Amino acid sequence: MKYSPINFKEKFTKFSECFSPKIIARMNDVHFKLGKFQGNFVWHSHEDTDEVFIVFEGTMRIDFRDGSVDLKAGEMFVVPKSVHHKPFAEKECKIMLVEPAGTINTGNSGGDLTAEDNVWI
């Protein structure tokens, strides 16, 4: 039997909206989500979990209260639990988030950019 791999490029063709990560895989209680980021996201934090950003295409920045990190394709960053952060991308940036199932994109901030947290593609 031939099993099928998960192909990132193919998965990115399945959605277009920004700041609305889609689940592509699960490892134990951890979700792997693809996202397209463009513009300013909201300041927020996740009180119960670290959050991993992996950039596949483009560039983005994550602002913190005391600084920032610039990320480009082939780079990752772990935002520690409870650290306030605000993602930003001038142009569309394709990323993968790795975080526990049920993690809400806007953390404890809520608002219009809050996305469904359980959409598989």
Next chain:
Amino acid sequence: MKYSPINFKEKFTKFSECFSPKIIARMNDVHFKLGKFQGNFVWHSHEDTDEVFIVFEGTMRIDFRDGSVDLKAGEMFVVPKSVHHKPFAEKECKIMLVEPAGTINTGNSGGDLTAEDNVWI
């Protein structure tokens, strides 16, 4: 303050041995490990956890008792908990593993290819 991203290419320059994954990041209790695979690994399973393979460069195959999956750069696969598998790469393949801290590369099989499970680069 400028925080530093984790750059995969730069991290891959820091080791050369095959089948000896090195830790580059931690999210909660999950380790992100880079590995260089070439040749046949051993049949094994992980009784307590799923295991994620993400291919950055090259190609590899994972054999199962009932089939196989071919992976190339830009693809991932989740090997379910307790499923016997044997990674293989004809030429050097650069990958990232995502799995709980403490996961042993040879699972419950042991043997000469068992690597240290706690080496950071």
